[in-house]
Structures are given as structure tokens and as C-alpha cells.
Amino acid sequence: MAENGLGSDAGSQEYLATEVINLDIEELDNTEYAIPAVEELPSLESILTEPDCTSLSGTDDDFGLTPGEKLGSSETTSVGSHLSLNSLNKSNKASQPTSSGAILRHVILKGISSQIVSASEKVNAGLASAVAAGGNMLVVGTSHGLVLGFDSSQTLRWCDQEARHQGSVSALCFNYDGSRILAGFARGHILMLDSSNGKVLRTLTDVHPLDTAVLHVKFTDSPKVALCSDSGGSVFELNFTRVMGVRGCDSRCLFSGSRGEVCTLEPLLLNHLPSHALKNYTLVAMATLSKVIVVCIRPRMRVVLTHPLSGASIAPPQLSWQLVVIQAADASRVIDPVLALARDDVVHFYQVCTEAGSRIKLSPLRRMTLPYTISNLRWLNPRSLAVLDTQERLHLLDVRAQDNLETLDMSRVGISYASSHFKGLSTGGNVSKAMALAGERACYNTVVTFGTQLLLLGTKSLHVVCIRTWTERLRHLTMQRRYPEALALGLSFYQDKGKAVVGLRGSKQRRKQIARDKVCQVLIQYMEELNHCVADENSEFEIVTICVDYCIQLENTDLLFGKLWDLVSESEGLKASYLHALESPLLDGSLRPRLPPLIAQQLVTLYDQEDKVDSLQAIIVLLDVDCLDIHQVTTLCRQRGLWEALIHLQTTALGDFTASIHQLVPILQSMLTNSKDSLTRDSIQLGNALLVYASCCLAGRGFPRDELPEGMSQRAKTDVLRALLSQHSSLANDTERQYPYLRTLLQFDAKGFLDVIAIAFQEPEFTSEMGLRQRQRLIDILLNIVMPSTPLSPRNPDYITDEQRNLVLIFIANEVAENTVNLEPSMLNKMIEILCTDSNMGSSHELKTDKENAILGLLRSKKLRNISDNTLLNLAERANFMRVAELLYSAREDWIAVCKCMILHPSRHHDIWVWLKHLSPNSLQLVVMANAEALVGINANQFAILIATHLQTKVSEILQILENTPTLQYTLLEALYQIVQYKEEDITLELTTEMLEKYLELMCELQPDHVVEHIQGFHGCRLNQALQIVQKANHKDAEAVMLEKLGNYQDAFDILLKEFQNNLELYCRNKVSENASIHSAIQLAGICRRSAGNLDWMPLVETILQTHSNSNDEKVEKLSGKLLRIALEFLSGTTALSTVLEQILKHPLATSGTIGDIRQLLSGVLTHSRYEQTLVETTARLVSLELHKALKKSLRDAGRACASVSVVCPICRHLLSQCTEYIVVFSCGHSFHLECLGEPKSCYKCLKSKGWAPIVTNVTHTTKSFHEHKQILPPEFMRNKDLSLRLAPPTSLPDLEGIF
């Protein structure tokens, strides 16, 4: 096979090695690897001269072209690659030109790639296997051990063939200044080269164990110290020495592969920083398959961090350092290294912290989970990570936002993997399986970063990926005419929100400025699209809208109002969309409300044409006045009825506060007269605008928003007030009445207008001395308007409706009550009269309350002294103003009348009781006597409490009063009875027997259902009397109960039996329900039980059996079965079954009738006895079970040991052992001297901490005393040894359905 061809170059020694490999390769499945079967072994030359490699002269720029593709595919056919390097075989995968590539730039280094190819062709260099860059050099190692040095212009400077026999170059590394190179080889050699000429300076042969491939060589910050790791998983520190001019090297094992195999290591390099707290330290991160270890080598060996790793076995661990500017919580900025460590699909970030002078610490920052398996991970800049996944796609990640910015397919590169090094194929393959698996996708030395560039080494080419600068990205988008994306991107740069931004430098301000200029250029380009794009209208409108939006966001009004306007102004459609686009930024404030006058004019015209009056009004109000064509706007506002805008213009532009009122109120007036009944929408708008305007001005605020400029508010107030109070309008005719404006506004919305005045009255202009006079004047005028000397007919346009008049009067009354204005007494009288008389007409409830309150206010402020009480009282009563009347009566101390007033006023009802309580006892008595009926009606319970507490002596009298109304009397009695029954604390009330009997009597009459319950409880009546009452009321059930109480069981039984028989009879005739019969049967049976044998209960059974035998109705039979069961239930408890049986058998029915009649009864009895037997057995079993359990528990408790938690008695603080008497140990573990514990004996500590502690009851004089030792006793009911069974009282009926 081809391997032999490859190996033929090497000496015989290596032949052995290839032999070994050969065995390995033999197992390769030819079909799986698509290896063509060869007839004869091709020579190496013949393979290398295959034409496929010539295509490297492809483009140097962005690709997406086939050459790279071919390069990858050619790889698969070259069998040699399987030995040294394997590449993913993605041969003929159709290339999908991705639309991405906007952020990452992908370049093939054509020069170097062609050199690699020609080297492999001409000098049998093999395929590229490692790459490193440093200084201004770039070195590439090949699979045949060649190291090629290139300079920055991609020309080959030197070629080192020194180590041709050492297998492939597996690792390369530059030192900091780029003068030295370390090269590691698959067979274990390490060379140090001079990067300027490729001369070997040192050959390190014995720095690590033989037979292991070098996987990594890394310089540290110190030029004398380097690190290397081998395929055995060990890490060595290399110290270069130079003794007497002889270069040498010492090695030291840092980490042995026996403790886990290191796959990758990464020292932290800080050389390029001028100063940093970490400079004195040398940190190295090493990753095995299961964990990451960060070690500090200098000045002292120490492990700083270990972090466990997990993931699929094929996923190689990843490490990468980056210096990141970190903003601390206190806004100070530090540059700290951040370590990204990853395996499989999880990335962790750790920040290195150095607190001044203290130790180094790595603190976790965050964790990221990716949807793919990582095969390489490198930082590109402090915000961006480049991640290569196992599918050879390169992902650009933004670390802060944690999102994937771009994905590039890298399969064209044909990345060369170091799997053979990891497998140690050149050294005998003595590596662990895990290591070999992990190396499958290891590309540590072929995917490396150089600055912000990512170098990707393919087996035959070298690719570079870097992030485009921001201008490039913009250009890239604009070139493709993706303007909206370009603008969005540009805006994100401008707003400092861009991701993976490269090349934008300077202070924040400067960056903003640069970005803005650039984006404006893009914007201009985009606008020019308008000229060229002859496409559909919609896209043009879109362009306009987007341009307007970005102009505003970039705060570039020059562009917005200049170029853009010039472009759109010639087409109506574009202009319209331009103007529309302006609206929302204007309204939300992102655009200053200043437009060039021409644009403002066009905007107004457009919105007028489109009938968007509401938006138009908002915009007019918003815009600065000096950019509006006032003539146009004013005319428009008048036509369209944009009153707010009109008022706004007049006040802000002209500074004229009166004009609006003089001009607009007459308009409102004419509207009101023209449409008398209902107000039009327009007039409502105008009226409201005027009211708000007046209110704003009177309060000294701007209309419709904002504040008035300094010094204007005073003028606004006086001007508007003067205008409102003008005696006549400017265009008055002779018939006009005085104060037309006030009249109009009152007519429009009296309540609203009065509110406006009320608000204005709070201003200092109405509270100073002058102000009060103003107020008085205004009130006088209002009074004049609403109480004209000659009444107006409702047809008169100036007519004021009653409601409006009332509102005004209420307002005035309130003002008078507040003492701010005075009225002549006669005027006041008249006012009161109107207020009181008008209320008879159907006015709303609210208005009535308002009026009443107004009068109350006047009364309280003592403004009505001039009106006699009687007149006022008359008026109030006529108007039904109960509260006024109440106030007047209480002034006279006529409590009964007051109480009546309160009773009449439903909303005062709950106040009555409090009020009554505060009355003196005498007057209380009078009041209660007078109003007893009404009061009981309102709340009997409250009343009962009241008389129980205050008028105990008068209870009977009060009841006397209620004699005529039994219902009320009964409710009162009931309430009183409740009080007596459920005694409230401070009430001691005794009801006399008469009263209680009366109560019973009334109850029989009014609530017969409750009687039985009542007499069974405490009823307080004489028994005979009660019996009579019940008999009189013909209440059979109750009578039976009373008879039973008197001991007359037989009579009670007879009554009930009769009742029962009636019920049964009725039931048979379907008159009453089944329940009634059952109920009476239960009662009967109950009485039999209670009488306990004194009674002959046979009649009951007889009755039941009789019904049973008499009827053949199935329904009745069923019922009698039930009844029989009930009877048996009740009887079985009291009488022995044998007796029952005997009785039944003795009964004539049994003797005379057939046995069939009583068979059922008998079988019932027998079943019952069986049931009882089972019951007894089960109960006995349960009891013994319980006993057993209790015993078990007690035994367990007794067997548990208690240990003392302390050796000191917590009370006396002496040792427990020092005691004269005994020690008490509680189950909680605390122990005390017996003499220290007081009585009762309980744990003192638990008492203190938990608040409770069980008390010891079993202090016996033994050394150990168990707390709460339970005495083992049978349960309570078992103690009595007499285990003769008794029947329990009947509980629920067992389901014996079907037995009977």
C-alpha cells in the first residue's frame, strides 16, 4: 500500500515502525474510506504529480469558488493522508453559497499554499501538519518533518530538513519576539530553530519519555522557559540553559500522564502588556479529558483551579486565554485575563482575579451551551470567539450577548487534524484509547490565532479568517444593495450596540461621530436609490419611510429636510409618505417640533386633504409657532373646528388670551341656540375646549399643555377673567342680556363650569383681600343670572334650566358657608326657598343630596339666623330634607322628632343605635316608647341589646306597646331570648316566665316548625302551662314532647302513634311523602327507647305489620320494611332479642296468621342478631390489635437509650458526676442534678428555648429515669375486666338492604 511508498524514504529503523502502522492500517475498511483498490503500488511521485493540486493558484480574496473545494476533495484520494493526517472527507458536497460572510472575511494565502503544494511535490515534504506565526514570520510544518519559514509577503525564506526522520511536525511555537521557534515532532524530537534563517539551535532529545509524540510545545513569557506535552499525556517544563556557550536544556515533569492525560495546554502570555499585576506569575492552563487544571508555575508551584469536564469521548478539550477589559462593580476598569475552557458543547469562562498582594484566584463568569460539538475554540477579540465544530463549520460568537453572529463552512479548507500524533502512530501507538479518540478531531496546531486572525491550515493550503472592520462590513452590505441591513448595522455602531466591531477606535464621542458620518453616507447612497429604482411604488415608499426613520435616529435634520426633501418633493406619492413618516417621530418627541415652514405647510395641507383632523390638531399644537403658516393654519382650524389648536395659536403666537373667548363663546352660543335639545359633537368639543382653556388660564397654566412662560400666567389669569366677565360681547345686539359668556358656558355645562370656577378660587388671585372681592363680584353676577328679577320663559335663548340654577345655588351656598362671600339676608332667604321648593320636581337623587348638604352647610356655619326655625323646618319637611330637620330638632332637643327623622331617612338607620346610646336615660325611655315599633322594624337585635342594657326594667312595657303587632313582638322576644341564651358579657337580663310563655305561644302561632326544638331545649316555661299552650295551638309533636317531659309516656306514645297512623294512611293515599312517616316512626321508636320498657311498644309493630298485611302496594311494602327495620334498630338496644322474639311470637298476629306474615320480621330479627355478633367479634379484634400496638410502642420507647449532651449540669455548672444524689436525663439529651431541678420536674433548657417541656412524672430512685415513661395499660375501655359485651347505641344504619 501507499504507506510503504511513504516509508521507503525512511531508514530501516523506521521500517519497523511502519510495519506496526501497517498492521493498523490493514484493518481500514476500503469501502468506508473510499480508498480505491490499486493493482500495483503507485510511486510517491505519481501520487504527488496528480493534477488536482495545481488548482491552488485560486483567488486570494473572498472565496466561494471551486479551487478550495477541489483541494478538499483531492485530499481524499491521496491515501498518504491517512497515515499522517486525516481530513474530513467531504468530497463532492455541493457548495452552498451562504449569504453570510458579512462579518468574517475568509482568505486563502495563495503564496504559502502553493509553496506547500510544491514542497510536497518536489522535495517530498508531505502534507502540512502544523502552523505557527510570530514576529513577521509564519512557519508551516509538514508530515515529513520539514519546517518551512515564510515572511510576511508569503515568500519562502528557509526550509529546515534537519529532522526528516522524526516523523511529521506535530507542534510549532514562536517565542514572544518571534526570534525562536520550537518544533515538536511525532517521534518525540523537539528542535529550537532560529526564525531568521532556520538554523537549529538546540536539539532536545531526552526531555520527555521515549516513544511518545510531542503534542504541544509552548513558550512562556520567559524566553528561557517553555512547556511541552506528549502523547503519553505528561507535561514538561523546559528550561533552556547556556553554560560556557553550550546550549542545553533541563526538563522537569509538571504533570504526569499517569494521573490523567493532558490533551492541551495553554500558558498565559502577558508579554505585550506594559505592566500587569500578573506579570510576576506564570500561569498555565492544562486540560485532560476529564478536567481543566490551571497551575501557577512561577514564582511558586501551585494549583489555582480545577474544573471538571465532561462530554462525548470524541470531543477534544479546549483552552484559550484572552485579555478582557472588565468593568468592575465600582465602575473601575481592569484588564484581566479570561480563560475560555470548553469541551463538547459547553464553554465556561473564568476570570483571573488578583486582589492586591494576595493570591491569584479564578472566578467563574458564565457558561454557554452551544448546539454543536466543539473541535477548536479561539478568541478573536475580547468580545468574540471563533468556534470550529466537528462538522467543520466556523462559528463567530459574541460572548456578551451569547449569540451566534455568523457561521462559515470551512470544509473547503480540508483542515489537517493531529489524530495520528494523538494516536502515537509514529512511536508505536502506545497511547490510551481515550487519548486516541480525543485526538480524532484535534487541530490544536493547525487552527491557531495570530493577533485577531485565525489561521486554518489545510493539508495543502493555508487559510486566514478575520473579522471585517466595521467599514468593510458596511461596504460589503452596500455593495450588495442591502441598504436596510447596512443602515441597521450602522445604527448599531452609532448607538454603540454593535457586535464584533473591529476598527472603530477613539473616545466614545469620536466613535459616535465617525459612525454617524459613515452611516449618513450610506443613507445618501440609499436615497439615491430613489432616482434609479424604477421599480414599484411600494418599495419607493418604503425607502422614503426608512430614510426618514434613520435620519431621525441619526439626528441628521440637514439630510432629512435637505436632500431627502428635495428628492421626494417632486412626487406627490413620495411626499405624502415622507410627511406621514414624520408624524410619529414628531408626536413621540424623537424629532424636535421644528420643521422648515415649507414642509410644515405641506404637512398641514396633506393632512387636511386626508381628513386626519385629530392628528393634524396634535401636530399643530406641538409644532413651534414660527414654522407654521399662521394664516393657513388658522383658516383651516376654523373650517375644521380644531378649537384646541386655534386657541393654542392665539395664545402662544399672539399672546392674546381674550381673543379666544371673545371669538369662540359667541360661536358656542349660536350652536347652542340652533340645536336646543341635543348638543352636537362639534359644540361639545368647542365647549369643552373653552372650559379647559378657561380653567388652564385661571389656574395660570398653558393650554393645552405645558406651562406658560414666566410672567405670562398673571396676565392670562386677569385677561381671561375680564373676558369672561364682560358685560356684553363685542358684536352685541340690543336684546343681548348681560354677561353673555357666563350664560353660555353655564348653559353648556353648568357643573363643568362651576368646577372651573371652584378650581380657580383656590388660586391666590381669589384668596387675597382683592381676590375675595373679585369672588364676591363673580358670585353676585352668577346670582343675578340664575335669579333674574323677571323670570324668563323656557323659550328664551338665555333661559337657565332648574337643574343649572340649582347647581349654581348649591355652589353659592357652599361658598357662603365657607365664609368667603356674603349675601344679603333677603337674597339668602330667596335662595333657600328655591332650593327647598324645587326639589319636589323630579330631580335626581344626587342633586337632592347636594342641595340638602348645601343647606346643612349653611346651617352649620350659622348663616341662616335670619330665618326662623319654624319656616326652615316647614321648608325642610316639605322638601323631605330629613337631615336638615333632624339638625333643627336636635337644636330644640326634641329627641322623639329627631328619632323620627332618622327613621324616615334610610341611610341614617345604622346611626340610630349609636345616637340612642348617647341619650340620657329619661329621654331614651321616651324616645324608645314613642318609636318602639319602628325601631324593632329596623333592627330587632340592636333594639333588644339596647333595651337589655339600658332599659331592663321597661321590657314588659315595651312588649305591651307591641301587643297589637304580634310579629314585631315575636321578633323582639326572639332577640331577647337569644340574648338570654347566648349571654353577652355585660348584659344580665332575666325574662319572666310570662314573657317566655308568651314567646312560646307566639312561636306556636308564627313559627310552628321551631317549637319542638325550642321546648326540647331551655324554654323557661312552667311545664303544665307549656303543655296547655301547645295543646291550644294543636301542635301534636310538641305536645308529645311535653307529655314525655311530664313523664306521661303512654299519652305521648298514643299521640304519636295516632299521628303515625294518620301519616301512614295519608301515605297510602299518596297524600304525604315517605319521609313524614319515617320521621314519625323514628320519633315513636325514640320514645319507646327512652321509656325503657315502661311502655308497651307492640302497637307500633302491630301498626306496621298491619299496613304491611293490609296493602299489597309494592311501595307501601317497601316502606313498611323500612319502618320495621327502624323499629328493630331502636328496640334492639334496649331489649334483649329473645324478649323481642318472644313478644312477637306471643302476638296474636303470629298465632293467628300464617307464619308468612311474620317471617320477614323474624328473619329481620335473626339477621340483626347475626350482625350484632359480627360487630362484637370485630370490635374485640380491633381492641386487641390496638392493645398490641400500644404495647409495642411502649416497649420500643422503653428500650431507647438517652445520652447526655453535656457533662455539666446547666443549672449549677458543676460536673454531673459530682453529685450526691441522682442525675436526671431527659429524652432531649439534657441532664441535670436531681437536686438542681425544681418542681415540677421538667427540662429547664427546653422550657427556655422552646417554651414548653414535658414534666417528669416517673422520678424513681434509679440512676436513670426515663422521661415520660408510659405506663403500659390496656386502653381505657378495656380496663374494666368485665368484657361482657354490650350493645352500643345505634349509630348509622348498616346497609342491610335486601335482607328484609
Next chain:
Amino acid sequence: MANRGTAQRPNGSTQGKICQFKLVLLGESAVGKSSLVLRFVKGQFHEYQESTIGAAFLTQTVCLDDTTVKFEIWDTAGQERYHSLAPMYYRGAQAAIVVYDITNQDTFVRAQTWVKELQRQASPSIVIALAGNKADLSNKRVVEFDEAQTYADENGLLFMETSAKTAMNVNDIFLAIAKKLPKNEQSGSASTSGQGRRLVETEGQKAATGNCCK
């Protein structure tokens, strides 16, 4: 529609620079300010022109050699109650026309006070023109031509007698102002912060130089 984008100006001038100026008309009410502007902008004349409320805004472009002059004209209302508005308009203006009625002496007196106010309050570089309107009613003339001419000369004003009705001297007076206005430096736009705006080459589509009016 298709070639709309090629910046075709109303006057057909597709080369040279564009200058934009703010011009304000002042004067007693009913001297014919609005008529004058209407004649200049739309070439119309209404016998019964309604009185202006506050101020009206119009634009007109004139060509002057290779320069396009764009006038933003603020036609203010003459009524006394709108007097307070006037400063808002003449404050940033590069030119003003003070109009009087040759048949009414009072309007001439008023015009003189306007001129004084402008000289005192407006920008010092403002170009003021005096227009004696209603020249068609010369039989009712009260203000003599010489008298006005003398006054204008003394105060360094442009002066013409115009007639909006017959269009006499209407375009001439605006052209005269346009000629007199400075067109080469940025003072016009710079001093007014956005009122008179940038002057850009018409061919600005090609690589925006960012360099205004050379």
C-alpha cells in the same frame, strides 16, 4: 415619473448653485403686501384680497445668472394686533420689503417706523427694500416719489414704486433684492441656524463632497 430624480428645478436650471433666503414683508394693513406676494409667486391679483391672519408663508424661485435663488417669503399681517408676531419673522430674515401705500401718508410714516425697527432689531446685514405700492392709483397719490426716494437713499434702502394690480415693478423689486443678497458665503445660513439652509451643488448625487457652496 421615471426621471423625476434628476433634480429638475421648476425653472429648468440644472446647473449652478442654489441659494435660499428668508424674506419678510412688513407694512401697515391694507397696503397690498399679500397682493404683492401673490403677484410675484402666482402671478395673480384679487381685487378683494382677504386680510391675512398672523402670517402666511410662500416660496418662489428665481434665476439669476447661474444661481438659483429660492425665496422663503413670510407675508406678515399688517393689523396692529399682530404686531407682536413680526419680530419672530424678521429676526432670521436676510431680506425685508417694507410696503406702503402711495395714496396714504400714514402708511408711509408707518413704513418708516418699520424700517427703524428693522435697523435696530434685525440682523445688521439685512437687505431692506421700500416698496410704494398701488402705483396704478397715481392720480390719488399723496406720497411723492422723490420724497420716498430721498428717504430710501438716506437709509440705504432699495426703492421702487410697484403695483400688484398691473404687475409693475413686482418681479423687479424681488430680483433687485436677489441681486443684492450675498451669495458666496455661508453667513446667510449660518447666522440663522437652520432657517436658511445649506447650499448644495445640484450635481450632489455624485460623491458628496461635503463641501458646501464653493
